Amino acid sequence: MIRAAILGYGRNGGSMHAGGVEQNPDMTMAAVCDIDPARLEVAKERFGCPVYTDYKDMLAAEELDLVIIVTRSSQHCEMTCDCLAAGVNVLVTKPWAVDAAEAGRMVQAAKESKGMLLPWLPVRWASDYVRLRELLAEKTIGNVFLIRRCCTSFGMRNDWQMETEFGGGYILNWGPHIVDPAVLLGGAPVQSVYGQTRKAINPGDAEDLFMAMITLENGTLLQTEFSVCVSHLPNWFIQGDRGTIIVHGSELTVHRHTPMLPDDPTQYASMRDTEDTVTTEKLSGNIYGDTHEIYRDIAAGLLGKAPYPVKPEDAYELSVTLQAIRDSSRSGAVVRPNCEG
Secondary structure, three states, rough: OOEEEEEEEOOOHHHHHHHHOOOOOEEEEEEEOOOOOOHHHHHHHHHOOOOOOHEEEEEHHHHOOOEOOOHHHHHHHHHHHHHHHHOOEEOOOOOOOOOOOHHHHHHHHHHOOOOOOOOOOHHHHHHHHHHHHHHHOOOOOOOOEEEEEEEEEEOOOHHHHHOOHHHHHHHHHHHHHHHHHHHHHHHHOEEEEEEEEEEOOOOOOOOEEEEEEEEEEEEEEEEEEEOOOOOOOOOOEEEEEEEEEEEEEEOOOEEEEEEOOEEEEEEEOOOOOOEEEEEEEOOOOOOOOOOHHHHHHHHHHHHOOOOOOOOOOHHHHHHHHHHHHHHHHHOOOOOOOOOOO
C-alpha cells in the first residue's frame, strides 16, 4: 500500500488529487498538510489521517511513500527538493517549476535522491491528444507540416494565479496543456520560439494571453495560443499534405484531401481531387486527462510494475520552452532554447 500525503489541500488538492488517491486501491491517504486550519479540519474528517501546517514536520513524523505537491507554483521547487532529500517520492502538479533554472534544480535533486520525481502533465492522457496521436501515426492526413493548438476563455480570475511573484500567469498555468501535446504530436525537439504575451482583461501583473510560433527540428511548425475571446476557436487545427484535422471540444473532424496536379498550369484554381472525404467522430473521455487513469499509472510506477509515462527530463524540456516564450515576448526576438542545462 502506497502511503500518500497531499501538500496543499485547496481546490485541486482536495478534489482532483485527493480523489485520485482515495479511489486507487494501491494507495491510502497517510497525511495532509495545509496552512489553512479550516481545510485541515475538512481533510481530517474525510480521511481520519494526521494533519500538519508545516510540511517539514510532516516529513519528520510520517513514513511516506509519496508526497503530492499542489501548492502555489512559486513553492514547488523548494518543497520538491526538500521531499526528495528526505527520500520520499514526489508528484508535482503543473506547472512544476516557474522557470528552467528551477526545473533543472529539481531534476538534479531527483538524481541525488532515493525518491522518484513524477511530473503531473495530465494532458498526455487527454482523449483528444490520444486520438490525434493515433491518427497522425497512421498518416491519416499525410505528412503534417503545421499544428495549431488553442484554448480560449472570457472568464476573469482574481487570485494568486494572476500574480507573477507566486508563479502566476497563463504561460505556466495553460502552457502545459497547450504547448506540451503540440510538441509531442510534432515529433521532434524544439528548435526556435517566437512568443507574444498580453494582459488583456484580468487584474494582477501576469499575462492572461500568450501566442507562440514554435519551429521543431524536423521543420514542423506549431502555433500555440491561449486567447481571450467569447466564441471558442478550434482546439486543434492540424494541416497535412493530404488533409486537415479539426477538433472543437469533443468533436473531431478529418478532411482527407488528395489534390491532383492539373495538366494545364493555367487551370490550378479548378483542379479536382482524387480523394475528398469528411468524417466526424465524438471523442469520449476527458480532454484534460482522466485523474483516476493517471493515478493508476502513478501507482504502477511506484510499485515497479510499469514506468511512469512522464519523465522529469520531459517536464524540464517543457519548462525551457515555456521560458523561451516569455523571453521572446520580452525581447521581441526569436529564442533558440537550450535543453542541455
